[in-house]
Amino acid sequence: MTGLSRPLIILDVANSGLNLSDAITVRRDRDIPLIKGRLNAMARRAARALEVKIRAETASDFGAETIALGRQTPALIFLGQSSPLFLSLQAALTARGISLTSALTRTATREYLTDRRFTAALLDMTPTDRDSRILDQFAPGDWLNGLPVVALIDGHAHQPGDVRSILSQCDDIIECQDSEPAFVDRIVDLSEKYLVAIPLQPSAATPAGAIDRITGLFSRRFLEVHLERQIAIADTRSESLSVMTLKLIGDQRADTDALASLARCAQDLMRETDCAAVVEPGTIAVSLPLTTYRGGVQLAKRIATTIAEEDRLAELVLNWRVVEKRAFHTAQTFLEAGLTGPFMRLEAA
Numbered sequence: 001m002t003g004l005s006r007p008l009i010i011l012d013v014a015n016s017g018l019n020l021s022d023a024i025t026v027r028r029d030r031d032i033p034l035i036k037g038r039l040n041a042m043a044r045r046a047a048r049a050l051e052v053k054i055r056a057e058t059a060s061d062f063g064a065e066t067i068a069l070g071r072q073t074p075a076l077i078f079l080g081q082s083s084p085l086f087l088s089l090q091a092a093l094t095a096r097g098i099s100l101t102s103a104l105t106r107t108a109t110r111e112y113l114t115d116r117r118f119t120a121a122l123l124d125m126t127p128t129d130r131d132s133r134i135l136d137q138f139a140p141g142d143w144l145n146g147l148p149v150v151a152l153i154d155g156h157a158h159q160p161g162d163v164r165s166i167l168s169q170c171d172d173i174i175e176c177q178d179s180e181p182a183f184v185d186r187i188v189d190l191s192e193k194y195l196v197a198i199p200l201q202p203s204a205a206t207p208a209g210a211i212d213r214i215t216g217l218f219s220r221r222f223l224e225v226h227l228e229r230q231i232a233i234a235d236t237r238s239e240s241l242s243v244m245t246l247k248l249i250g251d252q253r254a255d256t257d258a259l260a261s262l263a264r265c266a267q268d269l270m271r272e273t274d275c276a277a278v279v280e281p282g283t284i285a286v287s288l289p290l291t292t293y294r295g296g297v298q299l300a301k302r303i304a305t306t307i308a309e310e311d312r313l314a315e316l317v318l319n320w321r322v323v324e325k326r327a328f329h330t331a332q333t334f335l336e337a338g339l340t341g342p343f344m345r346l347e348a349a
Contacts, residue, residue: 007042009035030159037168045148045171047239047290048197051273054229055199061225062210064200074191077112077147078102080124085152085176089122092184098191113145114268120148120194122187125163126176146271148194150187152176199272212278214256215263220335223277223285227331230275230287234325241325242288242296243338245279246303249317253282258316265313269302285338296322300344319343 008023024038056064076093078086078100090100100122103109112118121144148171153159155175159167167173172190176183202211202218210222218226227243234241246266252258259282266276266284276286288296300320307313321344323337 007039033164034168041171048273050233051289052197052199058222058226058229059200059210062207064207073097074119074195075099076120076122076191077118078122083124085124085126096188098188118147119191120150123149123151123170125151125153145269146273150174150190215260215278217263218275218277220277220279223275223287224331224335226275227287227334230289231325231331239290240292242291242293243323243334244286244288244296244300245321245338246284247319247343248282249319252317261313262316265306266303269306285335293322293324319345
């Protein structure tokens with residue numbers, strides 16, 4: 001009655017093989033502990049879909065008539081080591097116009113995510129040899145930057161507690177014991193769905209008033225207008241929303257090269273739902289939907305670690321500040337709160 005949808009959980013005790021992306025299918029008793037995590041995943045997908053919608057509306061306010069995805073076919077990254085699934089999947093998906101790239105280590109994954117944009121990650125959870133996995137203590141928000149994660153499992157096999165913990169963080173789960181065409185069709189369907197659910201990113205086609213041409217980020221005015229919509233959604237859905245501010249110090253505030261380097265570093269580590277803009281000389285503000293103060297601090301620390309580890313960024317000197325939305329905030333006061341008050345020195349934790 002209020003216009004909010006309610007999650008649907010289907011008990012498929014007949015094991016009819018239902019694969020519904022907008023509902024949670026429970027086939028076995030051991031699937032029940034995953035429900036909480038699966039509900040959280042549905043909430044993330046809903047938030048992502050809303051961000052796609054309102055970012056297009058904000059762009060329209062600035063005169064953007066069309067939204068270019070930047071790529072017209074899905075690109076997937078495969079996380080798993082020495083998996084027998086990879087080659088057969090790669091061949092089947094390539095035949096359908098979907099690229100599949102394998103990443104064997106966390107380092108390789110980070111490099112791929114820096115160099116390319118992917119539609120989703122396929123997480124291979126079918127091997128029984130736990131020592132061969134690269135995903136112990138898996139936390140997609142920490143090193144996949146919010147990329148949708150689809151877990152591939154053997155539904156007939158018992159999943160130990162650590163695997164169930166990982167599955168509870170995934171956006172979708174596909175059981176691969178079914179015939180190959182069935183689960184490949186499922187991957188194709190999800191890939192196409194995730195492809196159209198990518199929020200508008202700044203590009204050369206973005207209207208001049210919406211973009212900062214030096215960094216390629218959005219402009220302050222764009223962020224102010226967009227924050228109004230993000231605040232309205234956060235209030236309606238009782239969800240968290242934060243703003244993270246990164247500020248260059250001293251002479252670097254006027255250094256356009258330093259600001260461009262900071263922008264590239266931040267973009268590589270942000271989720272596609274995060275909206276970054278240049279708001280003052282040498283200062284970048286990022287709105288973080290569905291993110292608490294603690295989540296914003298974690299992102300700032302990841303940026304600090306990256307800066308500390310890369311020689312090309314070692315000369316950057318900057319401070320950070322994170323503010324979580326309160327009930328009294330408007331778009332202007334929320335952004336101003338992120339620009340004033342005490343800043344923290346950006347040091348690697």
